[in-house]
Amino acid sequence: MIGSAVLYALGGVALFGMGLYALLAYPNLLRKILGMNVMGTGAFTILIAAAYRGSDAAPDPVPHALVITGIVVSVCATGLALSLAVRIQAVTGAAYLTPDEEDAP
């Protein structure tokens, strides 16, 4: 990869890691959904950068096509996740993953 592509790919890796931590560490469902989106954005950035490999000038169209597909799927998954979070709040009164009774302090 050329210099700027390496930078974008590493930036994507960092986004992926930060999103993963937010997804795992926080019980708030909105934070989890945001974390999932940041992770997805990181994966797309890595894929876009990975298309600029090799000596020929044209970027690889296959990862680029995967990314455009992935963005739309990610938007839809986010919409469905938000609907589920709203429903969880309507049923339990809180948009959180509450700890099980035996785990509660």
Added chain:
Amino acid sequence: MPKIADQDEVRLTAGRALLLGMSLVLTLTLAAAVLSLPEDQPRLAQVALERLPESGVGNAVTAVLLNFRGYDTLLEVAVLLLAIIGIWSVARTARVWIKRPDTPILRAFVRFVVPLMPIMAGYLLWIGADETGGAFQGGAVLGGMGILWIAAAVWLPQRGGRALLRPLLAIGLLAFLIAATWMLLARGNFFEYPPEQAKDIILIIEGAAMLSIGATLALLFVGGAPQKEESS
């Protein structure tokens, strides 16, 4: 039940420190993997670019999306439909309640801008065959148009509108399936278009997919099954 303030706590506890460490290890491993990607390996790009003339379109990304890897896009359009079915199943009422705006400016702006958006979407779809553009970009413009409509209360999805919305949501998947099955019967292979008609077939599928993508994005914004309009 713990107080909400506790749940919003972002302090670094022992458990979170462990998660942070594990996330860091995974991130560094991924970074090492990215840096060790082989540079001059034979790539799919060579095959894709060599056979571009057979795809019927000049834009390599469109060729991959609609021709070489049509399966991916077919399943993606199915995911769009599934997301809306899922949302309509869990959310009986819309998440956004729009009050009719008391300023005429928003509505006038929307009435001025909205007619330009289908033209732009159509242009993006057409140019997508050879340049940057395509069904997803056009669909995003149409989705934006729907959201503007809904936000300005020019048009609100109502229960009665489902008869129109359902075919609109499904037409992309239907067009894809019909084209793929037709090719299976006529040529013996799923998604194998004859090169001389490939551009027409791709544009028809893309047009249908664009309508479905636009309708899906706008209804994702509503976030619930269309209901009867409130009397207020």
